[in-house]
Amino acid sequence: MKVFIPKSLQEAVSFLKENQNFIPFAGGTDLMPLLAKGVLSKKNSFIDLNNLTEELSFINLQEDGNLWIGSLATIRKLCENHIIAEHFPLIAASAINIGSVQIRNLATIGGNIANASPAADLIPALLVHDSSLILTSDKKTRQIDLKDYYVSYKRTSRKPYELITGIIVKPLEQGRILFRKIGNRKNLSLSKIVVSSYIAKEFETKDPCRFAAGSVKEIPARLFNLEESVINRRISESELRNALLRDISPINDVRSTCIYRTEVLLRVIRKFIEWK
Amino acid sequence: MKKDKKIFHRVDADEKLRGKALFVDDIYMPDMLYGRIVRSPITRGILNKISIPEQYKKKDLVFVTYKDIPGKNCVSSVESDLPILTEREIRYKGQAIALIAHKDREFLEDVLASLELSIERLPACTDMVDSLNKKEILVNKDNIFRRLRIKKGNADKFLKESYFKSERIYRTPHQEHLYLETQGMIGYMENGVLNIKGSMQCPFYVVEALELGLGISRKRISVQPTTTGGAFGGKEDFPSLLALHAALLTMKAGKPVKMILERGEDIAFTTKRHPSLIKQELGFYKEGKLVAARVKVILDAGAYETLSKVVLSRSILHAMGVYECDNVVIDGELVCTNTPPSGAFRGFGAPQSMFAIESHIDEISSKLKMNPVDIRRINIIKPQSILCTGQNIGNECILPEMLNDALKETRYITKYEKNNIFNSKNREMKKGIGISLFMHGNGFTGNGERILSSRAGLTLKANGSIELLFSNIDMGQGCNTVMIQIASKALQIPPENIYVGKIDTLSTPDSGPTVASRTTLIIGDLIYKASKKLKRILQKSSPREDDFNKKAGKYISEHGELTIIEDYRHPEELSFDDETYQGEAYRSYSLGCNIAEIEVQLDTFQIDIRKFHAYYDIGTVINKPLSEGQIRGGIMQGIGYAMYENLIFENGVVRNNSMTDYIVPTAMDMPQINVKFMKNKSNYGPYGAKGLGELPMNGPPAAINNALRQALGIDFHSIPFLPERILEVWMKKNE
16 A cells, blocks of 8 residues: 655645545545545545644635635534634534534544535535635645535546635525534534525515525535525425425435435424425 | 432443443454454355455455354354354345454455355245245245244133133234444454453353353363343354354464454344234123133244344243233244344333233223223232243232222323324324333243353452452443342442452353343342351351351451352242243233323324323332333333334345434433332342343333324324324315
8 A cells, every 4th residue: 555644734735746546645544444445445545634634624704704714624623723613603513413422523624624425414514605615736725615526426526636625615694594404413423415505584685585404415515496496485395395305316325215315404494494 | 228229320331421431342452353254245055165366365364154164154142043054045135154353353344255156046935924824835844944832721712602702812022122333253362261252241152152162161161251232132142153253263363353244244144023913812791801812922033043042032922911810721832044143132022012912901991892991900910810821920010000090190091082082173283192011031941040050259359358259240330230239238348348250250240131021030139148158157257246247257367259150040839831831930020001191283283292201110229220111111102112122124234224324212212200119028039139130111102102093093003193194084084
């Protein structure tokens, strides 16, 4: 097994430019099980990013109200951060519901995004916050909206020579939020459904609601049709159902069923919308 | 008396908390090789040839096939039909075909990936219904390994004459043990003796298997159990097979061989709880008295029969639950399917039966417009009740008293009525309270204990300490602590002077397997008797001396060390006929009552257990903290069986063989559990104790089902109650 351990971000991206088959390795909580299962093996090569932790684990609130998070910030760090707890409660709620204590200690926000699991707990919240990613390569840095980042199942628009270095999380206006993770048990579970939602207090604003969910299609999903339906005040059960069905395409798998995912997501969202 | 109140801490706590206890995978030996099992990639077929590619042949690879088996190619069991390594016939995916060993584990992976197998595929039956319908014939004429029957009175006649009849079919699935430590064995030769170290419940079962499979005398076999990290029955039968594999490899290699199953392999290919299909016809008189029952219990034995007969035996003996009925016919059938052999699992056939009868009785109560309590009061066993085998339950049966206590203390009736009002008004959430009554027969069934003839005892050592001699395994349940406690009380000496001897089957007496809730009951009694005997001997040798150490010192100086071994004697008044299934099936029965209070949210359809009340009669409680621990763990395992665990077989292959996808409840999912022990004393067992280990497994599924019935008005006839299933049934019902 080949492992390259760069000392700085610059060294990392220069190396990646020449060695694009190297898989970025941060906390390793998604990659280690793949190694154990044999999906990855000693034939794969890794670039270990752990020396970059100091450089890339910042959590800074900018003057414009945006939150900048370094990609190597651990989930635990997100859970313990006061700014997040106070101003970004959806992120806080999502983070504390990831895996277990041990996993949260190691797993990083960048890893959670890069792994591109449709079940990732953090991503719906980041989508609701209209977040964008900073991707860094040898000579260039570019920014991409998170909603455009996911291409298809486990495929993203990250180039093999790029690293996710930061996440920009935009604040929400005053309003109501919902985070709900429905797993197979209370702890140590993967989502059967995970949903993050926001409805503005002043409904007449330009951007009055956002909905996003995980485990309901092949990529983490912003529920645009549902949002449109809500904006147009079409919120009867059948109207919401029809809108939602255009947003999602859930499957039957070892964790849950298509019907359950659809029905429960609909019920949870309806309850949230109707809540006075 | 004050001494009795002292809490006995677990004797194994220190070494386990400090990480000093050695599990089999902690053991390394010089020159040691690692062994792997070459498994069948198909579900059913004929193996024609297996060969190793040229490039691997010379690299010190140890390769074993059935041709290397010196003894009989079978694993000794109740029915010794499972081959150690397949010769031609393959009956399940993962069946062992050959063995390989090498010092480099990664090399073994490469070999496994490139072995050349020539196999002819045959169509398979991977579901018991397919087997029962004879879609393919796998064994015998009809895929049935064995049939058993219990009969009392005239069920046909009284079913016809009954006022109300109810017929239901219940199904239960596989359950995986998920012990923390996966299966593992090390084999090595030393001075002409085969040594086997590993994780196991029954060292002498392993000895028997090695004797038969290797054709060598047990005098040349030394089995030494290592610290065993959980078992739940999963290490009753399977270790015999793995020990044979390790032994064959070490004998061929001439080097120590270690075999440890990976978690995925362990879940996919080791034994599981028997899936069941239980058909019940119950007949009642108008006032709710159960007058006749016709029951058929079908268990899925998997691909080979192995020990399934005794599981079926316990299933049918528990088929009537805690109900007295004069006219009963119970048929049991073991069916063959192309899945890994089913095996022992805490409860051993009883949990399936208890779920069925307790759910059915509760469902009937609503049909008869009775409340769930009244129908039980009329029909439960009470002192002097006669069970289906003709056994008189005796005077120690305190089930009516337990039921009364449980109802009163939990305010069941009030809550039941309040829930009905709540549910009629509330559309977001529903509440339910459900009860189950259950029992578990203690020790081996029928003549089992007589045949086992367990032996256990102790040695007064030269330094005055006491070494306890028995071959039962402390796999986490705490039996070593309990044995020391029993000896300490009987000898009236501090527990610090007593220790449990290391088990080596060459020297330790055979006290039988660590199964069937028998350890405290049977072996505890032998330890008690040996302790009393030692006390008498020392008293005789120094009649005027009070101090134990002085008495012991005097005895040792005169006679040297003293070993006392007690032989089991079956109570003469108990007899059982294996042919007719009449007589005393078990010496005593432990009893239980569970009450589950649940809420179901109508958005996620998850069951939230708000409170779980658990009442038990296990006779005298020897060690309260340990007993409570076993009960809480058992309830969680029962809740897992009822609500979480869902082993997905697809064409005989487990799809979710990982801890990520085979869901068991965690500590975070544990509800508030209130445990209460009833005061009672058994005629059999040390200090009046009865068995405990398996009992807690029998109650939760039915209690939760019965709570669901009140909450949702739905009668479920199978487990697990996954939210996905509840949602679908709810939608159908409310369409």
